[in-house]
Amino acid sequence: MDISIIICSYNRAHNLPECFDHLLQLEGTENIQWEIILVDNNSTDETSTVTQRYADQSTLDIRYIFEGQQGVVFARNKGIEVSKGKYIVYIDDDIRVTPKWLRTIHDTFKEFDCDAIGGRIQIESQQPLPKWITPELYGFLGHQDFGSNPRQIDGYKEYPFGGNMAIKRRAFSLIGQFDIRVGRKGDASKKEGLFKGEEPDFFHRLANNGGTFRYHPDILVSHKILPYQLKKGFFLTLHNNAGILEAQLNDSHHNRTLMGVPLFIFPQIFRSIGKFIYQTITQGPNRSFRKLMNVAYFAGVIQGYYAKSR
Numbered sequence: 001m002d003i004s005i006i007i008c009s010y011n012r013a014h015n016l017p018e019c020f021d022h023l024l025q026l027e028g029t030e031n032i033q034w035e036i037i038l039v040d041n042n043s044t045d046e047t048s049t050v051t052q053r054y055a056d057q058s059t060l061d062i063r064y065i066f067e068g069q070q071g072v073v074f075a076r077n078k079g080i081e082v083s084k085g086k087y088i089v090y091i092d093d094d095i096r097v098t099p100k101w102l103r104t105i106h107d108t109f110k111e112f113d114c115d116a117i118g119g120r121i122q123i124e125s126q127q128p129l130p131k132w133i134t135p136e137l138y139g140f141l142g143h144q145d146f147g148s149n150p151r152q153i154d155g156y157k158e159y160p161f162g163g164n165m166a167i168k169r170r171a172f173s174l175i176g177q178f179d180i181r182v183g184r185k186g187d188a189s190k191k192e193g194l195f196k197g198e199e200p201d202f203f204h205r206l207a208n209n210g211g212t213f214r215y216h217p218d219i220l221v222s223h224k225i226l227p228y229q230l231k232k233g234f235f236l237t238l239h240n241n242a243g244i245l246e247a248q249l250n251d252s253h254h255n256r257t258l259m260g261v262p263l264f265i266f267p268q269i270f271r272s273i274g275k276f277i278y279q280t281i282t283q284g285p286n287r288s289f290r291k292l293m294n295v296a297y298f299a300g301v302i303q304g305y306y307a308k309s310r
Contacts, residue, residue, distance in 0.1 A: 003034040003106060004085030007093055008075035013046040015093040015224070020054050020062070022096045028103035036062045037083055041075040072162075073198050077177040080169075089166040094224040096124075104218040105166045108150070115171045115211040116203060118153065118160025119219025120145045130230060132286040140235060142223040150216040155207030162199045164221045175205045182245060197245055232289065236296040243300020248308055260309020261302050269298035 007019065016038070023036060038051045048064060055062035067078040080088060087109055091097065101119070108117050121144040133141075144161045146153060153159065160166070182197035207213070228234055254262040276291035 001033050001035060001084035001086065003032060003087045003089055003102065004079070004083035005034060005036045005089045005091065005102075006039060006076065006079035006083060007036065007091055008039045008041055008072050008079065009043065009047055009093040010041040010070075010072075010075075011043045011045045011047070012093050013043070013050045016047065016050050017054060019091070019093050019095065020058065020060060022098075024058060024060055025099055026097065026102050027099040029106075032102065032106050033085075034061070034102065035084060036060055037079050038062060038064050039075040039079050040064065040066045041072065042066075042068050042070050071180065073178045073180050073182065076198070077180070080172055080177055086169055087166055088169060088172075090162060090164075091221065092163045092223075094226070095121075095163050096222045096224070098218075098220045098222075100218050101220060104216050108214050108216050108219070109166070109168065112212070112214050114214045115168050115174075115206060116155070116160055117166040117214045117216065117219065118144065118146075118158075119164050119215065119221065120217050121161055121164050122220070122222045123225050124222045125225040125230065127227065127230065132232065132289045133230065134287070134290070136290060137235065140238060141225055141229055145217075146215045148217050150214070150218075153213045153215045155203045155211060155213045158215070159200060159203035159207075159213065160215075163223055164219065165199070166219075171206055171211060174211070175202075175209050178202050181249060197242065235289070235293055239293045239297040240300035240303070243297040243302075244304035244307075245300075247301045247304025257305075257309075259306050261305040265298065265301055265305070269295065269302065272298055 005023070009016065038047075040047045040051070048066070051062060051064045054060070055064070063082070065078060065082050067075045076090065079090075087105070089102075089105060104119070105117055108114070121142050123138060123141045123143045142161060142163050144164070146158055178198045179201050182201060203213070256263045258266070272291065272294040276288055276295055279288035279291050
């Protein structure tokens, strides 16, 4: 088996038919052996029924796998374990691939023998983006574009995003699977589910162990944005949770603390508050929202250290 496409899904059966439809329209795959693995991450909706119906009625090679441990990382790791492909490709159920997508992934691996590949992700929203979502925030909606030319990327500053990433199986033998301490758990529209971090952690570890990375613009997908992702609370919660996770995973010893929080964190949050206020006054609230996200992050760091100290 050349390629295993792994789709991890939780209670979004409504997304699956369109996702599968686009995979059915792939071109240039006649000489590629590939499979689709739908990992149902403990869904309570019609995910199983929809997947099985599509598998029975289409020509796609779809396998349904259930993973009861809640969390996208558990689902991704399950996909690794049950897949057969030399190359593991991940997309989400709200991703729509383009016709040359799989062929380009296959050819890039063959040409460069790299460990991981990323491509472009275009965001697609049924309603206009609010004015406060400036281009610098698109990445938090899953957007990724490293330009119009294929090239090497470093795995640190530039690495594949989870909605469109391909990994050679040998990488998992080299550094292990995704870290189960991070990543989304359950419903990402709720605070307790909106955690990320598994992708940078994995690719940074891979880069630290000599892994090589490529980017190709023809590995192109679109990402359907949901209404809750266009609200300020989504961005603020995302950053607040990132701060909490940063503190929880930091094992460094700090001599000077207040209620378990390292003292150097307090000047950082005060500076971030000052920058937010200044930019709000000088440029308006739409342009200053990114600074408010920084405030939410440092507030999360404080929350995380305080909770850990208790």
